[in-house]
Amino acid sequence: MRDVAALAGVSLKTVSRVVNGEAGVSEALATRVNRAVAQLDYRHNLTASNLRRADRRTGTLGLLVEDVANPFFADIHRGVEDVASPRGVAVMAASLDRDPEAEETLVSAFASRRVDGLILVPTAQEQGYLASEIRSALPIVCVDRTPRGVRVDTVLTNNVEATQQGVQHMLAQGHRRIAYIGGDSRLSTARERHSGFLAAMAAEGARVRPDWVSFDSLTIDDAHGEVERLLALPDRPTALFTAQNFLTMGAVRALREAGLEHEIALVGFDDFLMADLLEPAVTVVAQDAREMGHVAAEILFRRMDEGPGPTTVHVIPSRVIPRGSGEIAPR
Amino acid sequence: MRDVAALAGVSLKTVSRVVNGEAGVSEALATRVNRAVAQLDYRHNLTASNLRRADRRTGTLGLLVEDVANPFFADIHRGVEDVASPRGVAVMAASLDRDPEAEETLVSAFASRRVDGLILVPTAQEQGYLASEIRSALPIVCVDRTPRGVRVDTVLTNNVEATQQGVQHMLAQGHRRIAYIGGDSRLSTARERHSGFLAAMAAEGARVRPDWVSFDSLTIDDAHGEVERLLALPDRPTALFTAQNFLTMGAVRALREAGLEHEIALVGFDDFLMADLLEPAVTVVAQDAREMGHVAAEILFRRMDEGPGPTTVHVIPSRVIPRGSGEIAPR
DNA sequence: CACCGCCCTGACAACGTTGTCGGAATGTCT
DNA sequence: AGACATTCCGACAACGTTGTCAGGGCGGTG
Incomplete structure (x- = not known):
């Protein structure tokens, strides 16, 4: 200069x-x-400019998700970018891979880089560590999962209700023998979806069989193995609910291998590419991930512009998309 | 402080x-x-620290891809992150959406933020504008597509050879009537894949029918429409090659709707989730996108540590994965 | 006891930029 | 011609940090 x-x-x-x-x-x-x-x-030099400038904005925000390569989180990422980019704000993204320490480390790293705001998909058990960031007036929005031990704006799906609708969809066809395959049970989403499952079953007076309910399947292969186990039972379920995108994919594979894809009903949480082209096409409870990203970013920018205020919880609607696999009747 | x-x-x-x-x-x-x-x-405050520090490293790198939500680019992103994260380097990612102006604008935005390096999937016709960044010693690596008008390290698939192998795979089954559906013809990848198609056809003395070769399908729907057009021809092809992940998905849909998925062979460029569970499962030429991200990031860090030197081109191997759709014989 | 060397610590300037303020030049009005 | 407003520009300090260098204290040595 x-x-x-x-x-x-x-x-x-x-x-x-x-x-x-x-x-x-x-x-x-x-x-x-x-x-x-x-x-x-x-x-x-924007970094020097930012140092001297009055508003002290770096024009950068941080996004912490489980995995940027997972289509669900990639869609959230894109949603955030859609809002940030027209404002000239760059997005720093990072994957936490379910590592609670990574969460704290990366929040700290982004805070040191003086991001203007933070969008977080919580993965640790507890977000109390955010208190010091909040005290220093860093705007934070949580997405997809409810944070614990701290009050921040949050964007969620109503997991209980969405799961309830998905399970009810199969109950309505007459299914009573429904198995549930859940994800990481330490996450709020997994717990809420499980509640939704129980609520739906209870509402119809259907019996929940403990050995048909499992947790902590994390990968396609985990779910594949779990469904194999279920199908090998002498007394097996007539329908499956899978609580997450990869789990649904694992279930599809296992059903296919067993030749039971037209016998046993399947509804999955999260939509995914090609779900409509599988045979049978897969009925899902779809979240609008991109919209979740949009809303989270908009709330974040509002906070940045207007300062602190009462925290809000924003619920993004989800819907059941019937495609075939969920409409298979029990024998 | x-x-x-x-x-x-x-x-x-x-x-x-x-x-x-x-x-x-x-x-x-x-x-x-x-x-x-x-x-x-x-x-x-890392930004202030960086300003004063001798090495002047921000611990940040920029990644510009077509769309962070596209699984192929999301995998590249993850690959870059895998290498950057252990070094304490944050990744700023942005989507260009095929907009040449966005490319230049965002490179400039990242340069102003003083990223330590840049990984770029070129989308503009010409990257001459990078010259000024290179003069100011910003390390840059291009991925997936060959940059024009500038010399930088590049990480590529051998698109000609990979496509040739994919098409050869169908020629080997006896197909001679093969149609080709290509993506954005302004991109080096699209042009190279087309050359690969022509080379494979020529090698077997198969005739290339101009009305069976199309370009500039960009979305699932574009490819879907294109395949519909092909199938409606009085004299239609016995096999299809689709040059990109979304195009393959569109072709699968169109074939399915026409009830011809077991009649007409299909090989697609790029692997995708669920390709193995479709009926028939889809034969693809798979690139290892995550590995491309790894290699690009490693080259970038080497440049950052060792300074300029002769530019290199790194070719990441790809392979044909036979799954069924590519092994359908001509009638 | 004088001297040397080592270990800690602090004063100061500088990184590249912008907020503040004051001053020069020009134009307008009485 | 003088008073005043307006426009344009530059000197200076400051943002939060670190590189440089010098100095104080302390133990060991001759």
Whole structure:
């Protein structure tokens, strides 16, 4: 910048004014400065600018999800970007991989980089560590999972109700022998979906068989193994509910291998690409992940602009998409 | 930091030393400083630190892809993160959506934020604008597509050869009437895959029918429409090659709707989730996107550590995965 | 006891930028 | 011609941190 000023024969401050598009610089000087900028490959240093600036905004926000490569979280990411990008805000994204320590470490890393705000999919048991960030006025929004031990704005699906609808969908076909395959039981989503399952079963007076309810399947293979186990039981279920996208995929594979995909009903939580082209097509309870990202980012920007206030919980609607697998009647 | 120094009764510099874990601070002082840090919710400001520091590293890198929600690019993203994260480097990701102006704007935005390096999936016709970044010694690696008008390290699939193998796979079953559905023809990948198609056909003396070769299908729906058109021809192909993940999905849908999924062979470029569970399962030429991200990031870090040098092109192997749809024989 | 060397610590300037304020030049009005 | 407003520009300090260097205290040595 010093070089630019020298070449254009003006002061540092004038270069600053031109670079920032401030008013009050004559046409002639502005073009002279711009020419010097181009000639010297000068690039405005946003980090230094931010240091001195009054509003102290870095134009950057942090996004912490379980895995940026998981389609559900990738959609959330894209939703956040859709809102951030037009405002000139860059998104730093990171994957936590269910590691509670990574969560704290990365929040800290982003805070040190002075992100303007943070969007977090909680994975640790407890988010009390966020208290110090909140005290230092860092706006934070949680998505998908309810944080514990701290009050922040949150964007959620109504997991209880959504699961209830999905299970009810099979109950309505006459199924009573329904198995449930759940994800990481330490997560609020897994617990809520399990409650939804129990509520739906109770509402119809259907018996919940403990050996047909499992937790902590994390991968396609876990769910595949779990469904294999269920299908090998002498007395097996007539329907399955899988509580997460990868689990549904594992169940599809296991049913297919057993040749039972047209015998046993299946409803899964989360939509996924190709679900409609499988045979049978897979009935799902779909969340709108991208919309969740949109809303989370909008809430975050509002907080950044308007400062603290009472925290809100925003519920994004979900819906059952009947495609075939969920409409198989019990024998 | 001033407050911390005051509370601990030391100088600024000593706080700096403790925060950075520098040697040469007595045990007693260090604990006193750390206590003050905790008490005041002090958070080290990496942006200011970076400004003053000698190496001038922000511990941040920029990643520009077509769409962070596209599974192929999401995998690249994850691959980059796998390498960056253990080094304490954060990844800023952004989607270009095939917009050439966005490419230049976002490169500029990241450069202003002083990222330590840039990983780019080129989407503009021409990357000459990178010259000024290269002059200012910003390490850049391109992935997936060959940049034009500039020399930078690049990580690629051998698209010609990979496509050739995929098409050859169908030629080997006796197919001669093969249609080709290509993506955005302005991209190097699309052009190379087309060449691979032509080369494979030529090698077997198969005739290439111009009306069976199309370009610029961008979405699932585009490819779906294109395949519908092909199937409606009085004289239709016996096999299809689709040059990109979404195009394959569109073709699967169209074939299914026409009831021809077991009549017409299909091989697609890019693997995708559930490809193995479709009926028939889809034969693909698979790229290892995550590995591409790994390699790109490793090359970038090497450049950052070792400075400029002759640029390299790294080719990531791909392979044909036969699953059924590609092994359908011509009638 | 004088001297040397080592270990800690702090004062100061600087990184690249912008907020503040004051001053020069020009134009307008009486 | 003088008073005043307006426009444009630059000097200076400051943002939060670290590199440099010098100095104080302390133990060991001749």
